[in-house]
Amino acid sequence: MAASNPLLDFSGLPRFDAIEPRHVAPAVDALLAAAHGAVERVATDSAPATWENVIEPLADALDHFDRAWGAVRHLNAVVSTPELREAYNGNLPRVTAFYTDLAQDLRLYQRYRALRDSAAFETFDRARKQLIENELRDFRLGGAELPDERKARFKDVQEALASLCAKFDDNVLDAINDWALYIEDEGELEGVPHDVVSEARSAARADGRPGWKLTLRMPCYLPVMQYAQRRTLRETMHRAYVTRASDLGGNPEWDNTPIIDEILKLRREAARILGYETYADVSLVPKMAKSADEVLAFLRDLAQRAKPFAQRDYAELTAFARTDLDLDRLEAWDIAFASEKLKAKRYAFSDQQVRQYFPEPKVLAGLFRVVESIYGIRIREARAPVWHPTVRFYELLDRDDTLVGQFYLDNYARAGKQGGAWMDDAINRRQSAGRVQHPVAYITCNLSAPVDGKPATFTHDEVITIFHEFGHGLHQLLTRVEVPGVSGIEGVEWDAVELPSQFMENFCWEWQVVEPMSGHVDTGTPLPRDLFDRLIAAKNFQSGLAMVRQLELALFDMLLHHAYDPDGGGEWTTPQAVLDAVRREVAVIPRPAYDRFMHSFGHVFAGGYAAGYYSYKWAEVLSADAYSLFEEHGVLSSVAGQRFRDEVLARGGSRPAIESFVAFRGRAPSIDALLRHNGMIEP
Ligand SMILES: [Zn+2]
Numbered sequence: 001m002a003a004s005n006p007l008l009d010f011s012g013l014p015r016f017d018a019i020e021p022r023h024v025a026p027a028v029d030a031l032l033a034a035a036h037g038a039v040e041r042v043a044t045d046s047a048p049a050t051w052e053n054v055i056e057p058l059a060d061a062l063d064h065f066d067r068a069w070g071a072v073r074h075l076n077a078v079v080s081t082p083e084l085r086e087a088y089n090g091n092l093p094r095v096t097a098f099y100t101d102l103a104q105d106l107r108l109y110q111r112y113r114a115l116r117d118s119a120a121f122e123t124f125d126r127a128r129k130q131l132i133e134n135e136l137r138d139f140r141l142g143g144a145e146l147p148d149e150r151k152a153r154f155k156d157v158q159e160a161l162a163s164l165c166a167k168f169d170d171n172v173l174d175a176i177n178d179w180a181l182y183i184e185d186e187g188e189l190e191g192v193p194h195d196v197v198s199e200a201r202s203a204a205r206a207d208g209r210p211g212w213k214l215t216l217r218m219p220c221y222l223p224v225m226q227y228a229q230r231r232t233l234r235e236t237m238h239r240a241y242v243t244r245a246s247d248l249g250g251n252p253e254w255d256n257t258p259i260i261d262e263i264l265k266l267r268r269e270a271a272r273i274l275g276y277e278t279y280a281d282v283s284l285v286p287k288m289a290k291s292a293d294e295v296l297a298f299l300r301d302l303a304q305r306a307k308p309f310a311q312r313d314y315a316e317l318t319a320f321a322r323t324d325l326d327l328d329r330l331e332a333w334d335i336a337f338a339s340e341k342l343k344a345k346r347y348a349f350s351d352q353q354v355r356q357y358f359p360e361p362k363v364l365a366g367l368f369r370v371v372e373s374i375y376g377i378r379i380r381e382a383r384a385p386v387w388h389p390t391v392r393f394y395e396l397l398d399r400d401d402t403l404v405g406q407f408y409l410d411n412y413a414r415a416g417k418q419g420g421a422w423m424d425d426a427i428n429r430r431q432s433a434g435r436v437q438h439p440v441a442y443i444t445c446n447l448s449a450p451v452d453g454k455p456a457t458f459t460h461d462e463v464i465t466i467f468h469e470f471g472h473g474l475h476q477l478l479t480r481v482e483v484p485g486v487s488g489i490e491g492v493e494w495d496a497v498e499l500p501s502q503f504m505e506n507f508c509w510e511w512q513v514v515e516p517m518s519g520h521v522d523t524g525t526p527l528p529r530d531l532f533d534r535l536i537a538a539k540n541f542q543s544g545l546a547m548v549r550q551l552e553l554a555l556f557d558m559l560l561h562h563a564y565d566p567d568g569g570g571e572w573t574t575p576q577a578v579l580d581a582v583r584r585e586v587a588v589i590p591r592p593a594y595d596r597f598m599h600s601f602g603h604v605f606a607g608g609y610a611a612g613y614y615s616y617k618w619a620e621v622l623s624a625d626a627y628s629l630f631e632e633h634g635v636l637s638s639v640a641g642q643r644f645r646d647e648v649l650a651r652g653g654s655r656p657a658i659e660s661f662v663a664f665r666g667r668a669p670s671i672d673a674l675l676r677h678n679g680m681i682e683p
Contacts (some may be wrong), residue, residue, distance in 0.1 A: 016071070024084075025090070032065075032094065037061075038060070045106060048114070051128065064288060065098075066427070066428075072242070077444070078387060085671075089170075092162060093163060107388060109139040110357070112139065131483050141282060153502035167259055169418070169606040172244055179215065188233055200220065217569065237333070240365070242597055264564070278561060280561040281324050288618070292562040320341075324342075345533075357531075359519060366516055369516065374641025378397045391409065392593055393515055403474070405441070411466075413448070421466075422472075423444070460508065460535060472501045477668045488652050495619060496661075499619045507635065545588060554613045560612035
């Protein structure tokens with residue numbers, strides 16, 4: 001079986017060169033059968049519960065399942081085809097059903113409880129104890145304690161939610177892939193950077209069309225919004241972008257409106273079945289924050305501090321647009337354009353100018369140098385089967401040359417690949433049958449690909465994105481935990497999971513990191529010091545606006561899952577009404593009435609950030625405060641690095657994040673470093 005189906009080969013890395021959509025269903029058949037068998041054996045075992053007869057056999061079966069299904073999910077996200085999507089969506093319901101059954105299996109739940117109540121439990125190390133406590137908590141949240149008739153309904157709700165969330169994403173992707181604007185008059189593209197125009201030309205040619213093809217994918221959309229002189233072009237692109245997958249989008253089949261309503265209703269119902277008032281209450285149980293009220297207070301405190309800065313930013317922008325750009329009324333499609341012009345005037349550089357200094361090979365070498373010096377590790381390129389010829393693969397070695405882990409790097413945007421940037425686990429570190437399984441990570445971005453035979457070049461923001469995702473990757477790879485379920489990023493509280501990633505972003509603002517990481521794509525000269533100084537001066541350009549935007553999203557998400565009643569009644573009648581209220585409270589930039597931002601807010605409607613979007617800001621407090629220790633010791637300090645590796649990265653989910661933070665920092669987190677890094681301390 002394993003020989004004929006590459007998804008069932010667990011002897012090493014996933015066989016991406018051999019996996020085809022037709023392998024998916026038979027692999028899921030085989031893995032489900034094996035997993036069911038393991039569950040039955042554990043659940044019906046009459047021997048006293050031990051680590052060896054409860055945890056290990058389940059971990060073995062689930063590890064294979066996760067690795068195979070994880071590879072399918074990954075492929076569906078990065079090289080989606082109609083066949084693959086069908087195979088993925090076709091099997092998703094039974095995969096979800098399996099996990100829901102597992103989470104509700106009262107027999108397993110009792111085995112875990114017996115294990116926790118056994119004499120051996122007290123002798124377990126912290127990681128083992130944490131895993132068992134987490135499992136018991138998740139059983140409860142998965143409905144294990146429910147009476148049978150409610151259990152059945154709960155399971156239906158979970159399955160329906162999984163399909164709706166997948167559909168939400170599909171609609172956004174379809175809407176993006178379907179939309180194109182063909183331009184025949186090059187004058188329309190005035191101001192758009194050369195490499196974007198050149199890419200648009202190839203894209204049109206690939207479709208057998210004359211002229212240029214513009215799309216809603218980031219590497220095209222963003223520069224058009226920032227640089228296109230033609231206001232009508234910006235307006236057209238903006239309208240298409242903010243109405244993606246909505247009632248105002250191109251195709252009613254991809255309208256996410258009913259899906260959003262249904263998701264909110266089902267989440268509320270699931271929460272009620274479990275005995276909680278709102279979905280936010282359930283969502284917060286495994287998180288660092290203790291209650292929705294604590295989160296709302298945290299967000300509103302930050303909003304209050306940031307809003308005056310945001311208002312000042314906006315007043316400056318409108319004044320500049322009036323005097324310098326002849327724009328009496330600043331519209332939503334002018335914001336990026338005017339901001340870029342103001343930034344260029346004030347700091348005398350543009351993203352396009354800066355990106356010439358950040359060719360990909362330099363950036364990767366610079367990134368690797370940082371982590372090699374602070375953590376005492378080494379990274380080298382290696383070979384492995386990949387899913388696209390532009391994907392690269394690397395190994396991470398410790399001081400003594402032992403293998404720590406491996407990762408794939410898939411940097412470029414392309415058709416059939418989900419937008420955004422993310423890290424996902426491919427293989428988790430664990431001890432099994434006396435040997436340690438090395439962790440493997442997928443690091444995925446949507447950056448500009450190389451054009452005209454030159455290396456890809458990145459804007460400073462894009463460099464930050466790579467550092468960010470790499471931070472997640474290190475959390476996954478530098479773990480020392482051998483217990484499944486709490487190694488790497490597994491079992492880490494959602495609102496702490498962005499700590500290692502946002503932490504990494506700080507290095508992109510240090511001259512001793514940036515100088516050697518830069519080199520002009522044509523001449524090789526490093527970034528001039530005065531250009532870097534202007535970058536730094538511009539760092540907090542519009543930081544008030546950026547902060548209130550994030551707070552707007554976070555407040556919207558939390559209120560939607562806490563205060564909004566999806567079954568009617570209450571203060572707000574629709575999700576849009578919640579968003580409008582939040583915008584009145586914290587936003588500074590007016591949005592057009594047709595703005596359907598939430599219809600593509602995948603973090604909250606398709607991903608795991610529901611009632612959790614605040615995590616970005618929450619973790620930013622932690623990451624800024626963690627980085628302040630490096631500011632005290634010297635930013636490439638291996639002493640601080642070793643401590644961060646030992647107390648935070650190595651621990652994964654084996655203990656509460658607050659304990660790891662305090663062990664590293666020597667005190668509780670403080671908000672000061674975040675405000676300072678954002679220029680929000682009044683002198
Ligand atoms: Zn992240």
